[in-house]
Amino acid sequence: MQRFAPSSPPRERFRRRTRADLGACVSLMAEVHRVDGYPSPWPDDPVAWLVRPDLAGAWVVELETGVAGHVALTQSGLVTRLMVAPWARRRGLAVRLLGVAAARADALALRPSLQVVDTRSAAIAVYESAGWSYTGACVDVRGRRLLRYAASARIPSAPASSPRDEIPSLR
Numbered sequence: 001m002q003r004f005a006p007s008s009p010p011r012e013r014f015r016r017r018t019r020a021d022l023g024a025c026v027s028l029m030a031e032v033h034r035v036d037g038y039p040s041p042w043p044d045d046p047v048a049w050l051v052r053p054d055l056a057g058a059w060v061v062e063l064e065t066g067v068a069g070h071v072a073l074t075q076s077g078l079v080t081r082l083m084v085a086p087w088a089r090r091r092g093l094a095v096r097l098l099g100v101a102a103a104r105a106d107a108l109a110l111r112p113s114l115q116v117v118d119t120r121s122a123a124i125a126v127y128e129s130a131g132w133s134y135t136g137a138c139v140d141v142r143g144r145r146l147l148r149y150a151a152s153a154r155i156p157s158a159p160a161s162s163p164r165d166e167i168p169s170l171r
């Protein structure tokens with residue numbers, strides 16, 4: 001009788017975003033925008049929205065099927081541009097992307113924070129399940145209520161990268 005090896009879990013690779021990823025990241029954005037309305041509004045220049053000039057870093061998670069998620073960190077410690085493809089959700093990718101950005105903020109001695117529109121319940125659930133703390137609310141120029149969160153004092157330390165730009169799985 002033929003025996004089959006048990007199937008191994010799909011490989012998840014967290015790594016720095018490169019210029020070569022931007023096309024895949026715009027496709028990811030378009031899919032997330034279609035399903036969740038994020039980003040809102042859709043930017044005139046999606047690449048410029050991803051490559052804003054004040055970034056301290058940006059990362060993707062890649063599965064065998066391609067880029068499945070994205071996050072960025074600004075030089076002031078704001079974690080932003082978090083999105084996970086609809087087909088890759090509820091497997092902890094967003095929480096681990098947040099961990100990657102928070103670890104980089106920690107390495108830069110920044111206190112990571114983020115803002116989320118109060119109607120984005122999935123994102124709010126992620127931030128709370130990842131241990132981020134609500135710090136207050138404000139109203140933006142479009143009249144939307146934004147909730148502010150800060151990372152807990154204990155941020156996971158940045159994993160050693162080998163090769164240089166690759167981040168071992170944080171699970």
Ligand SMILES: CC(C)(COP(=O)(O)OP(=O)(O)OC[C@H]1O[C@@H](n2cnc3c(N)ncnc32)[C@H](O)[C@@H]1OP(=O)(O)O)[C@@H](O)C(=O)NCCC(=O)NCCS
Pocket residue numbers: 032036038082083084085088089090091092093094095096115116117120121122123125126127129
């Ligand atoms: C928010 C988003 C990034 C979450 O991505 P994800 O990889 O599916 O999230 P995770 O798997 O890391 O979720 C971790 C936990 O958060 C909570 N959570 C995540 N999505 C949820 C949902 N839709 N409803 C309720 N709880 C949710 C759960 O507790 C989950 O753990 P569990 O799956 O073990 O129950 C994704 O839904 C997304 O891209 N949304 C659109 C873009 C967006 O809103 N970005 C944030 C802008 S501020």
